[in-house]
Amino acid sequence: MARSSDKPTRSAAQNNRRRTLPSTLAAPAQGWLSSHARCLIESLGRLHRRWLASLLTATVIGIALALPAGLYVLMSNLDTLSQSWHRAVQASLYLQDDLSVNQGQALAERLGERDEVDSSTYISAQAGLEQFRQSSGFGAALDALEDNPLPAVITIAPHSDMSRAEIGALLVSLEDEPGVARAELDQAWLERLYAILSVIERSAWVIGLLLSAAVLFIVGNTIRLDIENRREEIEVMKLLGASDAFIRRPFLYSGFWYGLIGAVLALVLLGLCFIALAEPLGALTRSYNGALAMHGLGFQGVLMLLGIGVALGWLGCVLTVNRRLAAIEPR
Template identity: 50%
Template sequence: MALVEAGLDRPRWFARWTQEHLRVLFFSLGKIARAPLAAGLTALVIGIALALPAGLYVAVSNLSKIGYSWQESLQISLFLKDSVASDRGAALARELGNEAGVAGTHYISREQSMAEFRELSGFGEALDLLQDNPLPAVIAVTPEPRQSKADVQSLLERLTRLPEVDLAKLDQQWMERLYAVLAIAERAVGIIALLLGLAVMVIIGNTIRLDIEARREEIEVMKLIGAPGSFVRRPFLYSGFWFGLGGGTLAWILVAVGTGMLETPAADLAALYGSDYRLAGLGARDGFSLILAGIVLGWAGAFVTVTRRIAQIEPK
């Protein structure tokens, strides 16, 4: 008796609790399996609803990765003053290569600038008429990849203050526009995910409501003999669990299939731009998160419906 009062029987209580939940878990699965067509269609609808925001998330993630890869091509052009000798310019480029936030530098002398301009512009004969070389020496500075906008801007300001630099320029307006579009897209994905998540809860709730109505007399009998509310609700909650699990798994499969179908065309398009980028789908972590989201939505939709509908059923 003292052992019981001390709580040493808790392992038995936990074992009975676990056994009961496992029994109801597989009982609800068996009940769903007895109507495979209806259950499959419900899971498919849930899977499509979850796959839409997941697919948009994959698209935005790939665009973000492409943007980061393009960021590696960003360069800060340091136009040196005419008074800076070539030796000093080359030495300055080597010094800047060791600065924090700098991935590499490349020094272009005034003579090299003129030669490149002569070759690319087609004004060779006109340039021969110039008495002096009007082009400055340039140091091309490549920032380290995956830096924030504030870090790159801070690097630009630091380089602008160098006494040898006449002008520093970073053309990243196009990238800022890209990131602004991606920010809007991410917000839109969140809104769509929220709306479709509510739709999943409604779908599962409606399915559970029909099941409750079909078992109305059984519920009345259970209430009549004094069954607790948790006992009555449990099978329906686990039905919502199975629907959410099935829908989340189907959503992961649908996204994987869609990504696989687009992988080859995306690789061909990247090759046209000289890139070896490959389309990335949902990873294991994101995939399991999608399944977990389906389970949570299934359980929540079932809980809301079961709590409201069973409270309305009273023994006659």
């Protein structure tokens, strides 16, 4: 009877041990989270106690982050604008003089049925002369000409989603068509635009890298001064047996706050810039009859800017605090 009565007691003890095992495993994790949360709040309170110096540092970081972010927004809008200009590119096919009007119209209709062509328009030599007469203002001089010097032209509008290489290949194939004397593409100005955009994009990357390095130096120098101001406190903590990880943690969270607050200030500066440029930007968009819409960073861009700010603040702190703490030893 004694043995049979011991079985429920053992099983109950085993069940109690199984229930207490998850709680014992969760206790260190909860302690770790609470320690980091307390350190996060304490580092923010430390920045608040010297709020003027902290605000100046965060403002400099915000300006350094706002400049490349503004260039990114500019590049995005210029890319959208270049795509709208890309849709306006047209190829001009100058026809041979012995080609009749009916043959030119038939050629224009046949070319318009090609998959790469959005539209094709035939302009006779006489219609082209009349258009030139109205636009140039040389009516009296043109009347003195015995013959019409202008050839018949077919204007070809490629599909808007075609790349520059595909448009170039289309131009070569159009020039080989029977009855076409020469084919030209009004794309020289677009090539110059793409070259300018490429220079602006490369400059944005260079400026962004330089300003990112500046943020690292700013955060690193600020943390270095903070460590020097707390040198005696750090020496006492090391004498009491505190680890470098425990001493380093508040400084790392200070770098986190510097980067986050700097990124928020960068967003505020970008918003102020958009407000200041609202009137000329509105005039520019109205000139395109609603075809052009200016946009800002967007939700993903805001998250990216916040992440970059936090990462730079944290990295600048890491690069400084490890080296400075290793040089401080109790005397």
